[in-house]
Amino acid sequence: MSLLVMKFGGSSVGDAERMKRVAKRIADRKREGHRCVVVVSAMGDTTDELIDLSKQIIDGTPSAREMDMLLTTGEQVSAALLSMALHRLGEQSVSFTGWQAGIHTEDVHAKARITDIRPERVIEALEHGKIVIVAGFQGLTEEGEITTLGRGGSDTTAVALAAAVQADLCEIYTDVDGVYSTDPRIVQAARKLKEISYDEMLELAHLGAAVLHPRAVEYAKQYQVKLIVRSSFTNNEGTCVKEEAAMEQGIVVRGIAFDKHISRITILGVPEKPGQLAAIFTALAEENIDVDIIVQGGVRDGWADTSFTLGTAELDRARSVLRRIQPDIGFQDLRTKSELVKVSIVGSGMISFPGVAAKMFSTLAEAEVSINTVSTSEIKVSCVIEGDKLHDVVRALHTAFGLDTGEQAFVGGPSERR
């Protein structure tokens, strides 16, 4: 008999019928002999409707504390209804708010981090043979304030609870079948991955494959929580996210991710003196502008050029910050370029195989795509390119790295890795 944490997202419990179907799935797991803790998000559009209500009340940004008070009701409603749906099937269950489940967070609203879980009530209810339903996305500060965990918060609730109750497995039920080698809407040959490492999943999550929230993956890696991402609408096997060492084989490239709507800003003629870069990027950070890849050119005659990429939605704000600090920094001019995209190959196997980046560059060259900016980590290579050829490029890379068939991907295979 194992202990499962099962997490269902908003679309999985979008209406009463779906709620009942989810209850059936949970009851089946229980009848298989498992003990079940269930984490649930707000139903379908509830969160958007609550945000809309707040906008009818106040024009500007509402207080983050009051938004947390408002939004946490959505998950509480889901949890109560899901518990009723289980009663309907003759199961014993009990719903808890985040604080009732002992989820404590730091004293920050809208994006609090979990500091501590005290799952006594959850464990007690399990010991009484009950299915425990926990409202996701929320916690409580030491001062008794209700907080939310930010985007993907219910994933984080599930993983953190799984760690706290020492669950054997944390199942993330969602509206897709699992993690794919790339976006199946673009590459027909995209394959569902049987397994992926925490680090690879982190890179893919950050790079735009919105299956699982990065914070939840980080948490899972930290506490070694075994995750399964699977569909709440089918019985298909999902994708297992786990430690690299526990995996069957070291694949060079596991998947291809991409971000649309990237822009680049180039700051021309920055006078060369210490602290200039820090001043520029501190000013941007203070306005919460998320800068991605920074490229600092060499210094010529005491002047340097610096460029960076960012989401196109933040381009205007970034430009006005830079114009504001131009007199202090003394740079000469700004250039901006939009309609760029970032495409990334991810795979923990590439640590051991040189030539992966080169193969990516030559694939792009064959597609007659020029590379704007490059960024690499131990397990990924990202290239910023013109946006118009994105789909062709993703398909070409998918083929080049053997992902269409799942064979060529092992540039040599694990035995040659040393």
Next chain:
Amino acid sequence: MSLLVMKFGGSSVGDAERMKRVAKRIADRKREGHRCVVVVSAMGDTTDELIDLSKQIIDGTPSAREMDMLLTTGEQVSAALLSMALHRLGEQSVSFTGWQAGIHTEDVHAKARITDIRPERVIEALEHGKIVIVAGFQGLTEEGEITTLGRGGSDTTAVALAAAVQADLCEIYTDVDGVYSTDPRIVQAARKLKEISYDEMLELAHLGAAVLHPRAVEYAKQYQVKLIVRSSFTNNEGTCVKEEAAMEQGIVVRGIAFDKHISRITILGVPEKPGQLAAIFTALAEENIDVDIIVQGGVRDGWADTSFTLGTAELDRARSVLRRIQPDIGFQDLRTKSELVKVSIVGSGMISFPGVAAKMFSTLAEAEVSINTVSTSEIKVSCVIEGDKLHDVVRALHTAFGLDTGEQAFVGGPSERR
């Protein structure tokens, strides 16, 4: 500078515009120099919508515990939005759930009684100059379970909080102007009362004037909380509910209340032996059938007749209970009569003035209405009559007891009361 508790019902905060209007009213009170604690109900139809959702999930009666988890979100949403609406007006405010406001209840779901209020957070926020918004209708058990207070629960929250923080006044804002001498939809001459005693209000509330919940009035009487019932849509002065002794004058009849849809059951030929009445009314109570006026006729030749009134909606259930126990009790037959109404005159002054009941009976006789059943207490006389003449009777009583003008009501005036 006084401390006010202000309570707004669901229709007062039915949509964003009304919510903003309520916020303006609160801000005005604050700017007059008062410290304000605000208790708020769920917006308009929210509670009904949540109940409807639960019905889509489960056919039978849902778990009372999970219903409490579900329904308490409605008040939490209102409280958060009202706090935002106050921020919009530049006021400092903070919303609390019932448990955050320290409202503790007994361990019963759907109709818990408040056992204890620990208002430390409310007081601390007030000391920081904040307007405190509290979600009505809810509390927490010692075991950390979320409970609701049943119908009229937000009124009770307001009164109990007013007692706990020692407020100078508790204002109940509603969709009517105050407490009237009778229903203004039926008697054009109905007047708004300037004041009414707790006991009179209790009788009126129980008798069908649904302005203020009886439990809230009981609580107010117990803790001597001064209440004002007033409209949230106008600036009209409301009705003050307070201790009899503090009132300006002892009015004989303060108001006329009535209940429609009354039925009477007569049990014929009950064999005279001890415990028969107890057996009958215990059986009815066990089915939660609310019996109103009981009339026990004399015993003749070892047989007695017993009749009682009850709401017509419960008639069928009551009849089947009685048929079930007929073999045990051994009574001879049942008669039922529907389409009755109960009309009551209420006034604490009638203790000192004999002849009030007689005047009521003669007024009914003049209207050619025969009286079916009578029940009296120290401050009310109730008559059950045929329903078809109800409106005429109420109008006639309103005139006869001087309520049309507010003059004749003092049958002598206070100086003659002893």
